[in-house]
Amino acid sequence: MLYGLTDRLTVGLVPVLGYTRMDGRGDSSGVGLGDISVQAQYRLTEFHEGSSLPTISLQLQRTLPSGKYDRLGDRPGDGLGSGADTTTLQVNTQTYFWLANGRILRMRFNVAQSVSGKARVRDASVYGTADGFRGSARPGNSFLVNAAWEYSLSQRWVLALDLTYRRNHGTVVNGAAPPDGVLIRRHTGVSEAFGFAPAIEYSWSGNLGVLFGTRVITGNHTATTITPAIAINYVH
Numbered sequence: 390m391l392y393g394l395t396d397r398l399t400v401g402l403v404p405v406l407g408y409t410r411m412d413g414r415g416d417s418s419g420v421g422l423g424d425i426s427v428q429a430q431y432r433l434t435e436f437h438e439g440s441s442l443p444t445i446s447l448q449l450q451r452t453l454p455s456g457k458y459d460r461l462g463d464r465p466g467d468g469l470g471s472g473a474d475t476t477t478l479q480v481n482t483q484t485y486f487w488l489a490n491g492r493i494l495r496m497r498f499n500v501a502q503s504v505s506g507k508a509r510v511r512d513a514s515v516y517g518t519a520d521g522f523r524g525s526a527r528p529g530n531s532f533l534v535n536a537a538w539e540y541s542l543s544q545r546w547v548l549a550l551d552l553t554y555r556r557n558h559g560t561v562v563n564g565a566a567p568p569d570g571v572l573i574r575r576h577t578g579v580s581e582a583f584g585f586a587p588a589i590e591y592s593w594s595g596n597l598g599v600l601f602g603t604r605v606i607t608g609n610h611t612a613t614t615i616t617p618a619i620a621i622n623y624v625h
Contacts, residue, residue, distance in 0.1 A: 397432045405456070409466035417466035423456035424470045436484055443484035450477040459514035468515035472508030473528055477501055495539040503531040516562050524564015524573065532556045545592050549602070553584040580610035588618070596624040 391401040405423030410416050428450035436444040456470020479501035486494040505528040510518055516526045537551040559577040566573050588602025600620040607613040 391430075399430045399432075401428045401430070402426070403428065403450075405469070407469045409469070411466050415463060415465045417469075418464050421457060421467055421469050424452050424475075425455045426450050426452040430481070438485075438487075443482045446481045448477075448479040448481055450479065451475070452477070454508065458508065458516075459510050459512055459518075461513040461515075462520070463513075465513065465515075471505070471515065471528055472510065472526070474506040475503055475528070476505075477503040479533075493541045495541075497535070497537040499533075499535045501531075501533040501535075503533070505530065510562070510564060516560065518562065518564070519566065521567030522564055522573075524562065526560055526562045528560045529558030529577075529579075531558070539590075547590040547592075549586075549588040549590060549600070551584070551586040551588075551604075553582070553586075553606075555582045555584075556580070557582075578610055580608065582606050582608040582611040586618070590622075592622075598622045 390403075391399050393399050403426040405425065406420055407423050408417045408420050428448060430446050430448040432444065432446045434442055434445045436442065452471075452475040454470055454472045454474060457467050458470040458472040459468075461468050479499060481497070481499045483495065483497045486496065488494055507525050507527045510516055510522065510524050510526050512518070512520045512522060514522070514526070518524070532555070534554045535551065536553075537549065540548045542548060557580045559579050561577075562573065562575040564573055565571065584604060584606040586602055586604040588600050590598055590600045592598035598621075600618070600622065602618045602620075604616045604618055605614070606616075
């Protein structure tokens with residue numbers, strides 16, 4: 390949810406609700422709250438037709454550890470948070486191209502760097518610890534590059550494609566495990582993820598539309614996933 394305070398400054402809130410279904414036992418006990426993010430974005434430049442200068446904005450986001458992440462018991466599906474504060478600084482750019490057929494191609498290119506703090510961890514958690522564990526975890530820093538294109542077939546239909554690259558420096562877990570209090574230090578290692586997401590959008594009006602797409606992610610030390618997606622966009 391984004392709100393324009395001024396022509397240049399936008400503030401936002403990103404609430405996350407989730408439900409996880411597990412193979413076997415351990416489904417979420419119900420719909421739960423994940424980590425909430427607050428953000429502010431300031432526009433440095435604005436695109437004008439005929440100019441080669443894109444719209445450039447600087448965005449600062451703070452993710453707050455509001456979701457459940459430890460003391461999960463026999464419900465690992467309840468783990469929807471990280472327990473750690475995360476700060477993300479991102480540069481967003483956007484420009485438009487008028488093609489020879491008169492259609493518009495919109496391009497976005499974003500770069501982001503995220504830094505996370507430390508989370509206190511007790512018992513079973515999203516970090517793979519078991520009941521009786523006492524310690525901490527620190528998600529690794531993350532770097533993201535995202536490029537996206539949207540081609541207007543008509544006023545109502547748009548074809549879209551997103552390409553992403555993410556590099557995570559791995560999570561460090563420190564603590565003592567039951568039953569003998571054995572010290573544990575575990576590092577998940579560096580991972581890289583490449584993704585692409587083709588989609589088609591349809592708009593009923595200037596402020597209401599729907600998107601149907603598929604997201605494919607694969608990479609180094611990253612599970613390969615194919616995820617169908619549906620999104621409803623509303624602008625007021």
